[in-house]
Amino acid sequence: MTPLHKEKPMNELPVMQEGEGIMLFYPHVPKKAIEAVTEVLQSRWIGQGPRVAQFEKEFEERFAGKGKALAVGSGTDALHLAYILAGLKEGDEVITPVFTCTATTIPFLYMGVKFRFADVDPKTLNISTSHVRELVNEKTKAIVCVHYGGLPCDMDELLAIATEYNIPVIEDAAHAVGATYKGKKIGEISPFTMFSFQAIKAMTTGDGGMLVLQDHAIVPTAERIRWFGIDRSNKQKGTWENDIWEVGYKYQMTDIGAAMGLAALHEFDQTLAHRQKLFQAYKRGLAGAEGITLMGADSTDRTHAAWLCTALVERRQEFMTRLRDRKIESGQVHYRNDRYTVLGGRRDDLPNMDAIEENYIVLPLHMHMNENDVEYVCQVIRSGW
Ligand SMILES: Cc1ncc(COP(=O)(O)O)c(C=O)c1O
Structure with a gap:
């Protein structure tokens, strides 16, 4: 028998509506x-x-x-x-x-x-x-x-x-x-x-x-x-x-x-400074948190433009669900390019990509957020998932 509704894939969460919480992205138009x-x-x-x-x-x-x-x-x-x-x-x-x-x-x-x-x-x-x-x-x-x-x-x-x-x-x-x-x-x-x-x-x-x-x-x-x-x-x-x-x-x-x-x-100086401030707030808020490692937080010889705040997390699906329950959007955003047929399909010589495939995540960071928003996201993360 054909099921009435297609089963949802595991990683599909309800789409968050504007105003409902902290969105993953928000355009910034001065x-x-x-x-x-x-x-x-x-x-x-x-x-x-x-x-x-x-x-x-x-x-x-x-x-x-x-x-x-x-x-x-x-x-x-x-x-x-x-x-x-x-x-x-x-x-x-x-x-x-x-x-x-x-x-x-x-x-x-x-x-x-x-x-x-x-x-x-x-x-x-x-x-x-x-x-x-x-x-x-x-x-x-x-x-x-x-x-x-x-x-x-x-x-x-x-x-x-x-x-x-x-x-x-x-x-x-x-x-x-x-x-x-x-x-x-x-x-x-x-x-x-x-x-x-x-x-x-x-x-x-x-x-x-x-x-x-x-x-x-x-x-x-x-x-x-x-x-x-x-x-x-x-x-x-x-x-x-x-x-x-x-x-x-x-x-x-x-x-x-x-x-x-x-x-x-x-006004890019202000934009960049704001984004970098939010990134630093994530760095402080997630220092020592278990099950999550922020990417790019330790580099001293380069400055991060802080477009994305990326991390590796354990049990990503549960992590995203927990955040979503607390009205915070997160996502994978980009995918390994060898998942696409048109690009030749899956390669077998990419062990690091294989290892992190189920763990990388992008956290919200944009001009419609302030440090308190980041602190709230970090609190939710610190409380576990
Ligand atoms: C890494 C990377 N390269 C290139 C592009 C392409 O840029 P555009 O969307 O402006 O064509 C994007 C996406 O925006 C990207 O994320």
């Missing part, structure tokens, strides 16, 4: 963004225009060192562009983390690039540099790393491997606006760094992204590929001869997004 977007909407130019240029300029002054920033329609666009600009071609091989958003891996499918998944470091949830060492060989054309949750990867080791093999590191810093590694900003370290401004990121343009390039020589190519392969500046000068000689995409940001981005950038 008030000034609303005014700035209104102004754009009342102007003649709402597509890619002067505000995009301004946002790029101010973003690069703040985060890119000597690099050049290119605003795009999403973080995924930025990754795809970075992979193209790194010279990756069909059949090339790259090393990329298994534990990340699918956005890190999916563009390789667009390009026919072969990817080898590197295991996770269970102490940070970032890429395991020792596994990268094992995987790298003469065929490897690039190493991709993700600063998971906003905690920078072991860049010295990754750059050392990359230098040895004369290949680039591509940093997926989707989570890491404002993070630093050994005194350097994420954005000024590798030849390619991308950021995401998707709805729930620390800085949002609704959807959007930024690609930072350290090599200025490839900027004109990047600008063309961002816009169909057309040299837009020549076109605007009226000297465009209408030739396109490379495949381009429609990856530009609009002035509407850039107006939001500029407003977010102007």
